[in-house]
Amino acid sequence: MSDVLAVAEHRQGELRDVSGELVTAGQELTDSTGGALHLAIINGAVEEFADDLSLDGVDTIHTVDHGEEFNHDVYLQTLTQLYDELDPEYVVTPHTVNGMDYAPALAAEVDLPLAPDVIDFTNGDGLTVTREQYGGKVETTIDVAGDGAVVTVRPTEWSRTETAGEATVEAVDAGIDDGAVGSTVTGFEAAAMGDIDISEAEFIVSVGRGIEEEENLDLIEDLADALDATFAASRPIVDNGWVEPGRQVGQSGKVVTPDVYIAIGISGAVQHVAGMKTSDTIVAINTDPDAPIFDIADYGIVDDLFDVVPQLIEQFE
Amino acid sequence: MKILVTVKEVEEVEDDFEIDGNAVAETYLNYDLNEWDDYAVEEAVQLGEEHDDVEVVTVTIGPERSDETIRQALAKGADRAIRVWDDALADLTMPDPVTTAKLLSAVVDEEEPDLVLSGVQSDDTAYGATGVALARLIDYQWAAVVNHLEVEPGAETASVHRELEGGVEELTDVDLPAVFTIQSGINEPRYASLRGIRQAQSKPLDVYEPSDLGLSAEDLTSAFELTSLYEPESETETTLFEGDTEEEADQLAGLLNEKGVVEG
Ligand SMILES: Cc1cc2nc3c(=O)[nH]c(=O)nc-3n(C[C@H](O)[C@H](O)[C@H](O)COP(=O)(O)OP(=O)(O)OC[C@H]3O[C@@H](n4cnc5c(N)ncnc54)[C@H](O)[C@@H]3O)c2cc1C
Ligand SMILES: Nc1ncnc2c1ncn2[C@@H]1O[C@H](COP(=O)(O)O)[C@@H](O)[C@H]1O
Numbered sequence: 399m400s401d402v403l404a405v406a407e408h409r410q411g412e413l414r415d416v417s418g419e420l421v422t423a424g425q426e427l428t429d430s431t432g433g434a435l436h437l438a439i440i441n442g443a444v445e446e447f448a449d450d451l452s453l454d455g456v457d458t459i460h461t462v463d464h465g466e467e468f469n470h471d472v473y474l475q476t477l478t479q480l481y482d483e484l485d486p487e488y489v490v491t492p493h494t495v496n497g498m499d500y501a502p503a504l505a506a507e508v509d510l511p512l513a514p515d516v517i518d519f520t521n522g523d524g525l526t527v528t529r530e531q532y533g534g535k536v537e538t539t540i541d542v543a544g545d546g547a548v549v550t551v552r553p554t555e556w557s558r559t560e561t562a563g564e565a566t567v568e569a570v571d572a573g574i575d576d577g578a579v580g581s582t583v584t585g586f587e588a589a590a591m592g593d594i595d596i597s598e599a600e601f602i603v604s605v606g607r608g609i610e611e612e613e614n615l616d617l618i619e620d621l622a623d624a625l626d627a628t629f630a631a632s633r634p635i636v637d638n639g640w641v642e643p644g645r646q647v648g649q650s651g652k653v654v655t656p657d658v659y660i661a662i663g664i665s666g667a668v669q670h671v672a673g674m675k676t677s678d679t680i681v682a683i684n685t686d687p688d689a690p691i692f693d694i695a696d697y698g699i700v701d702d703l704f705d706v707v708p709q710l711i712e713q714f715e
Numbered sequence: 716m717k718i719l720v721t722v723k724e725v726e727e728v729e730d731d732f733e734i735d736g737n738a739v740a741e742t743y744l745n746y747d748l749n750e751w752d753d754y755a756v757e758e759a760v761q762l763g764e765e766h767d768d769v770e771v772v773t774v775t776i777g778p779e780r781s782d783e784t785i786r787q788a789l790a791k792g793a794d795r796a797i798r799v800w801d802d803a804l805a806d807l808t809m810p811d812p813v814t815t816a817k818l819l820s821a822v823v824d825e826e827e828p829d830l831v832l833s834g835v836q837s838d839d840t841a842y843g844a845t846g847v848a849l850a851r852l853i854d855y856q857w858a859a860v861v862n863h864l865e866v867e868p869g870a871e872t873a874s875v876h877r878e879l880e881g882g883v884e885e886l887t888d889v890d891l892p893a894v895f896t897i898q899s900g901i902n903e904p905r906y907a908s909l910r911g912i913r914q915a916q917s918k919p920l921d922v923y924e925p926s927d928l929g930l931s932a933e934d935l936t937s938a939f940e941l942t943s944l945y946e947p948e949s950e951t952e953t954t955l956f957e958g959d960t961e962e963e964a965d966q967l968a969g970l971l972n973e974k975g976v977v978e979g
Contacts, residue, residue: 409879468885470857493843495879498835498896499859502812502848511811511938514842526942532728532839536739537947540809541940550844580856580890584874589882601976625977637900649880658976679974681967682953686730693949697970699956699963709964714977 400487400546401433403480406451407492408442409468410586413450416492416551418558423519423551424490425455425559430521431487434458437565440476441465444569454561462572471579473500474507476572481508486546488525493550505548513542514550525549533667534690552668594644595652599628602656604647604674606632608663608684608703612640618662621707624714630654632664648673663703666691683707716766716868718759719828721819721846722773722788722796723749724781725838737808737944748784751834753791755897757904758864759832760792766868770794774822776815778805782920789915790907797822801924803935811939816848818935821928823853829868831894835860843896850894858889862898866891 404424406417421437428435434457439447444461451459462476477500481489491501493515505512513519517537518528525542527549596602603625605618615635622629629645636646647654649669659677664670666682666689674680675694682695683703692698699706724746732743748756756773763769771793775781778800785796799818807814823831831853833846843859850857862884863876870891877885878898889895907915925935956966971977 409883474851495860495877498843499847499857499877502816502844502846503851503857505813505844506816506848506851512813512842512844512848514812514844530841530947531944532726532739533841534947535728535732536734536944538737538941539943541942542811543938543940547938580893581858582888583885584888585886587876587884587886589878589884591882625971627976633899639903643882650878651882653881658971658974679970681970688730688732688946690947692953693947694951695953696951697956697967698953699967701960701963705960706963706967709960710967713964713968 399433400431401436401484402427402431402488402490403436403438403477403484403486404490405477406437406439406447407494407496408447411443413447414494415558416494416553417451418453418560419553419556420490420492420551421451421453421456421559422556427488427490427521428455433487436460436480436484436486438462438477438480440473441467441469448567452563452565452567453559454563455559456563456565459565459567460570461567462570464572464574467583468496469579469581469583470500470503471581472574474503475574475578476570477504478507479572480570488546489548491548491550493552497550501548501550510546510548511542511544512548512550513540515552516549517552517555519549530668533665535688554672589643591644592642594642596628596630596645596647597652597654599654600657601625601627602630602654602659603627603662604630604632604659604664605635605662606664607634609635612638615640617704617707621711624711627660632670661691661695662707664691665689666694716762716768716830717770717772717826717828718762718830718832719823719826720752720755720759720771720773720788720793721831721833721849722752722756722775722785723834723837724775724777724784725749727838734944734946737941739944746780746784748787749834749838751836751897751899753904754899754901755832755834756788756791756793757902758897761902762866763792769868772797772826772828774799774819776800776804776818785920786915787907789918789920790911791905792911795919796921798920798922799925799928800922801926803932804925807935807937809939809941810937812842812844813848814935814937815845816852818925818930819845819849820852821925821930823849825928829892830866831855833894833896835896835898846894846896856890856893857895858887858893859896860898861895862901864895864901
């Protein structure tokens with residue numbers, strides 16, 4: 399009978415969806431360990447969040463009120479203390495940008511192995527996790543040795559628990575040592591996105607690193623023009639400074655939901671897919687038949703974009 | 716100011732590949748400098764160009780083969796390099812990120828840098844974890860997913876932007892010394908010049924065994940055991956348009972008409 403400790407995520411006054419997913423993942427683990435599911439809510443509107451996260455399967459919610467926003471030192475100190483008190487077998491955190499900022503430190507601190515960006519797990523004789531490798535071209539299963547683990551779960555891989563439950567809420571006196579808090583959040587800023595808004599577009603033609611050179615981008619812009627579609631891009635194209643940031647689709651860019659999304663020379667990395675997977679119809683043009691984009695594409699052409707795109711433009715001119 | 720940059724040589728898989736046991740068959744693998752580490756090297760080299768007395772040192776846990784990748788970083792302007800390897804490490808098929816961080820921490824103990832720059836994640840295994848685990852092990856401060864960095868030699872704090880999801884950036888002041896995991900797009904990594912490539916050949920590249928750094932066999936066991944590696948099953952039925960390019964384009968045009976997104 400060992401317990402599981404899950405950690406909620408919030409930002410600027412809002413719980414993030416992944417919190418409800420962590421409850422589901424945590425519950426899957428307690429189903430196998432037979433122990434209790436604890437949920438830590440650190441900072442923010444803890445009481446309101448605790449109400450929202452008193453969900454089916456959660457036994458105890460531990461709240462810590464030490465500021466409005468995420469701070470990794472407060473998280474680390476609190477979670478270390480909870481870990482020592484509760485002695486859970488597994489700690490489950492989200493594989494988000496903030497998760498990446500505290501989960502590895504926690505694993506190092508309490509000397510547990512870290513299993514990052516997990517998309518599935520089984521727990522019988524020990525923990526076995528499923529993860530992707532090589533940008534999603536292969537999946538692996540990995541046995542994680544040790545008396546427990548910090549597991550960071552990929553957002554949207556588990557469904558959100560929505561059924562209300564009756565968790566006990568306990569305010570924790572974490573006795574935060576402010577002297578050991580070495581980073582201070584001074585504010586938030588919207589990344590410079592320019593005036594373009596691709597999030598409402600109904601038809602998107604999007605280009606990725608398969609385009610190779612900046613000069614070649616004209617080809618895709620011509621296609622977008624010929625089709626009267628909105629032109630967008632994956633991150634490397636924006637990182638290179640070839641396309642304005644407002645056109646970036648993905649986790650750190652825009653989420654788009656068009657009727658049709660054509661991904662040209664885009665591999666389909668998880669952070670890109672996060673921004674376009676709810677498009678009605680997804681079309682991929684890619685030379686690599688194993689590119690992960692084909693795992694979510696409804697239609698595909700396995701061919702060279704430099705051959706296919708000119709043909710397509712011709713059809714519409 | 717001394718800056719240590721963690722540089723990983725990553726595996727890249729060719730389009731068509733075969734799996735041999737629990738690995739992609741060696742003939743389908745290519746090796747390269749990790750994309751995110753390229754940005755970290757550039758950030759360090761630029762700091763060196765802006766300020767006097769900045770030394771940029773790279774560290775790599777990897778076999779002799781990675782010297783080629785390490786020379787790339789030297790050609791782009793790093794001053795010297797360290798590589799850690801021995802037979803026991805070669806036998807570790809899958810080091811977990813905390814184990815890798817332990818190895819790197821032994822190098823930090825030797826070098827005592829003011830700043831450590833690592834990449835947000837590795838292209839191949841994508842743990843997104845090594846830099847922050849390292850920070851905790853060496854008792855440095857840290858920030859993950861940094862897309863803007865301001866730091867002066869001798870300063871007590873650095874100012875960074877952390878790139879959160881959905882186009883939001885967190886502005887954070889971080890006490891030094893610190894580890895920053897560098898996000899792509901923070902700068903424009905340079906191509907190595909011919910002169911740089913020539914100079915790289917004569918820059919120091921020191922190779923250590925873990926035991927030289929005071930690490931024991933116990934420090935070098937991985938919590939991970941790879942039990943299977945396979946091509947994932949597709950989540951959707953994908954209809955492939957086949958034929959010559961004209962036929963492919965034709966079918967796609969037909970689909971776009973049918974979906975009503977173009978005038979037919
Ligand atoms: C914290 C974080 C946030 C991120 N946020 C985002 C984000 O918001 N958006 C985003 O897109 N990425 C994001 N990324 C990056 C992401 O991990 C990938 O690196 C990126 O999406 C890859 O872009 P790509 O598909 O264009 O390039 P690659 O992965 O390099 O793929 C290029 C594709 O082009 C194909 N190709 C090559 N030549 C041709 C040809 N001639 N014809 C047809 N196809 C060809 C190749 O087969 C390959 O599949 C983020 C990463 C991190 C760590
Ligand atoms: N074997 C290694 N040698 C040097 N640096 C590494 C190694 N593995 C990981 N790193 C560093 O840690 C970062 C994050 O890697 P990961 O946690 O594996 O995704 C990389 O961008 C590198 O900077």
